[in-house]
Amino acid sequence: MTDQGRGSPADGAGTVDETLGETVGEALGGAGAAEEAVAVPGQRGAAEDGGDDGGHYIVCGGNSLAHRLILELTEQYEVPVVAVVPDRSREHGPAIAALPGVRAVLEHSTVTGEALAAADVGHARGIALMDGTDQENIHAALAAENRNPGVRIVLRIFNQRLGEHLEKLLPNCAALSGSATAAPAFANGALGRPHTVEVGGRQLYVAHDGDIRPDQLCLVADRIDRRDLSRLRLLPETGGRAADFIRIAELMGGGERLGDTGRPDPASGREPGGLAALQVLDAEPPLRQPLRKRLKWWLLDGLKHFTNTRLRMILITAFAAIVLGGLVLARHSTHSGGFGWTVYFTLLDAAGAVQPDVPGQQALGDSWARAAQVLITFCGITFVPVATAIVVEALASGRRGVPRPPGARTRDHVIVVGLGNVGTRVAALVHATGLPVVCLERDPQARGIAAARALGIPVLIGEGPLEAQLKQARVKHARAVVAVTSDDAANLEAALEARAVRPEVRIVVRLFDDDFAHHVYATLGNVASRSLSYLAAPAFAAALMGREVLGTLSVFRHVLLIAELTVEEGSGLDGRNTGDLEGPGGVRVLAVRLNRRPQDHLWNFADRSRRLVPGDRIVIAATRAGLARVIQ
Template sequence: MAEPLRDRARRATGWRLRMNGDERPHFVVCGSDPLAYWVVRALLATDGAHGQVRVTLVVPERRRSEGPDGRDVPGVRVVRADRLDEATFRRAGLADAAGLALLHQDDVGNMHAALCAQEVEPRLRLVVRMFNTNLADGLRQLFPDSAVLSDASMAAPAFVAAALGELAPTHFRHAGRTLYVARRADVRPQDVVCGLAVTGDPELVRVLPADEAAADVVLAEATGQPPGTELAARRLVRARRRRQPVEVLLRAVRSFATRKIGIAVLVLLGVIAVLGWLNARAAEVNWSEALYLTLVTTLSGQDPDVNKPVAAQIMQVVLNLAGLALIPLITAAVVDGIVNARLALHAGRIQPDRSGHVVVVGLGNIGTRVMAQLHDFGVEVVAIDRNAEARGAALAHRLGVPLIVGDAGREETLRSASVDTCQALVVVSTDDGTNLRAALIARSLDPDLRVVLRLFDGDFAERIQQAFGIGISRSVSYLAAPSFAAALLDRAVIATIPVDRHALLVTEVPVVAGSPLDGRPLGTVARPGEVRLLAHTRVGQKADWSVDPRMVLQAGDRLTVVARRAGLTALLRETTPAPPPAPTGPPAPREAAE
């Protein structure tokens, strides 16, 4: 069982903390992208009013992107280094740290950095960002006191839920109950556990309101009874293919041959048709006989007759010449069409006409998981990526998901994915400019299209959402940061619930002996807008979901709460004893302190 945070901090810091008189837990964060920025912000918000957390951020010498990476956040000590080795970690003060977060987007590099960190401080709390599950399992075996997290796996359900028109992707099991987020109108009143948010006014979303009855977004228990199953039914909306064989055939013919060969064939057929009509009039035969004579003359060049009128002989010669040109053109068109068809099928350009599907742009870490989860829900997916060898391309082929290789910022690419008839567009590439162009072009094709837009900068995402009327824009880093910060602080986060631009944490908090809440009634735990109490568990007993506000708390009790980050920080302050005062005398000798 992992040691409590304060015990680990004191054990790891030892004489250094007493030497400088600083008892604040120290955390080292290594990263240079928005995830590092939001994790640093979350850590500083922890007991920030009392200054009880110190953060050291390790970043490269030069910025690698224009987005925020945490180095400009006030109150953060910044160490610049291009290599995460033992020397860098010693400069960052890792030997007196309570935890280390490795947040670079390089699985192997993060594992190497973890091994180097172990040489500096082997008893360190480690939080590592990883995508490859095999490497993640190996890291957990090497470092038992570690948390290996994936921001992609955390954020992907939020994108999936947004694409399908759901409120939030959260469903979790705790203390024998399965809970999920839903509209109040979609669940039975007896299944509602608590109110989460009031979302009637999109400009003023209120979370954890004092009046629970006013909340239209609730946390409910899944009991297997209708209408709770309606949410699952909506999730399994399957795309419908419109059966228009003529249009599908024309689309296939258009992509079968190149433009020049197609024009040449059409012109030549037009010449043959005109000459055939003239020949039929001269010979005074009906249309079926005229067609027969024209085809035989064109393709075989037979039936020469010197007694024919001069005009008829000239038309026959021209028809024969046209036949000589038509055969190689047909051969060229067939060969060119086969080659183009194979290339188009490989690139996903030949698509049957679809409607009700979901288009996913970008098969990186997030896009790959979004595509896979939508496929698991039975939703038809079309993927777009400019790289045929993208991370999720192999999985797309394995799942049978059509992959269109092209620039999603161009209208023809989006049209080839039938974006004008899809139910949602999920744009999650790593290029904010391409993402924004794709979203705006798709909206021009279908003004009512549901767009789920990924932007790395959370503030930029919110401004785009307001300025362009794009209903949903999400920052992966903002969604995932609370879980990374909680893992670094050794907190048991049960679930993260995104509601609009807010992130609510469901966690279980123990009441420590001597803390301010020890001996106080349960009614003092909840704070409107900050913390809501879900369940109370006494040692040796089952969780009590019918909380009596008059019950007195005891040391060892566990509180299951849903809270905002600031509210959780305040609650942790109330459930933990105050630290002892720093010594005022001269620092103890190193040998004695050790």
């Protein structure tokens, strides 16, 4: 259930066949370069023998994120791309090779110096490293920097702390984590709370239909129809800031409000009425369970962990007998010390410190009191040593490190299926809220297992039927199921199995294929679909273009980018106003930071006719095409 590994050629080395050499030569340098690439594969850049001046972008990787990033660069930014894939016949290699905007596809098992030379990194504007381990990507980034000191480098890295150090070492480098970018959307979908992006101390999120407030920042989508998400319009054209409010009043003010799950009456001529707006989150909804319930389930869970069924029956019986004996002592004892003294004598008797009645001395009480004392003493012989052994075992034998299976306290929890990079981060995010988490993983070597267990999260490992694993994970008591393996079919199977056991459980699935996701949305009412590559690729593409994306927000399968742009002298933003930017659609200006007041975010900047000057900064919500249009 972990993320799929990279493919590699049979000989373990990067190769460039004759046809590929001709393709690269035609695209980057002409026939002479192609002959050089064929004669010495991978040792000289395809454009080093004089073709054009380069200006292309290199994307290394054959996974879904690399595929989506190439689409972003070729379709939204319209820049030439050279792809370096580990295997043209595996994973997304065939799909990448078929993309019309790709100049050439080179096959190299790892991004070595030969691979960089073949892709002509010396004349490239930017390179994105989307595959491989953190160590391999850092090595490739340093090699690219040595060959082309001015090249823009974007690499995918799991260890974000390491990425921060690398960014300081290489000023033209951006180290991003695809799983860290996308994981909050999965986690918040499971928790039923909005996914937010922080801007200027405010948490921005997308609200739908009845959750839209009058103080929303802007309308981001209309015509939402879950049965046909291709009809959804994200950031349509606007004639001014008031147009968003007018649109909401027209669609929702007349009393007829259509949800996002149905279609309108054809006779009415109205469009589907689902709406989405961007607004500020006031406060996070409470998530943690009440303390009383957590204590009860914690005690039950601890008892089940340290004892088996037969031993629990013995302990419960002994404890009940001691309590019963204490009640008898309270009623028939000659001591008149009240409840506190009764508890005192009961505990001493249970610990074996009983003082028997002696003829001729003051008696404890009648025959009932003496019988209760005997019962308490003998039950204490059973109860106290066993309870002591449990405590000693827990503290001294190291059993605390043994992974716990889901217990009685595992209620209202979140089940994470798949402990790849995304699943590990989702589990950690949910665990940080204080809610219980249970993870399912088929690969016993998945590195996410150790990370989850270090947090005390139960992990169920095995190749058994998914239905049985979900039941063992107590799906009937679960709040949500998050299926984030790299296999769309496995994720859908987990969703359907969970629904079969508990139809009302919230489900979030990771799906790459858009058509597949649309069918899931149309068929399963309580399922939310997310795509790691769809959420993360726009941020990687913007970083490759030297722009800063603060975060991404999903509107069903569509992506809204929150970015902050600096107006530079002579750039496309210099001299334009907010009305010019918003008019064609695809962009909304949320806030302006004037060069004379850089610390202040002026939300919904009123002076729409003011021209932007160098040093101003604007915060925008944009589609992928809108952001590409603004930064060109």
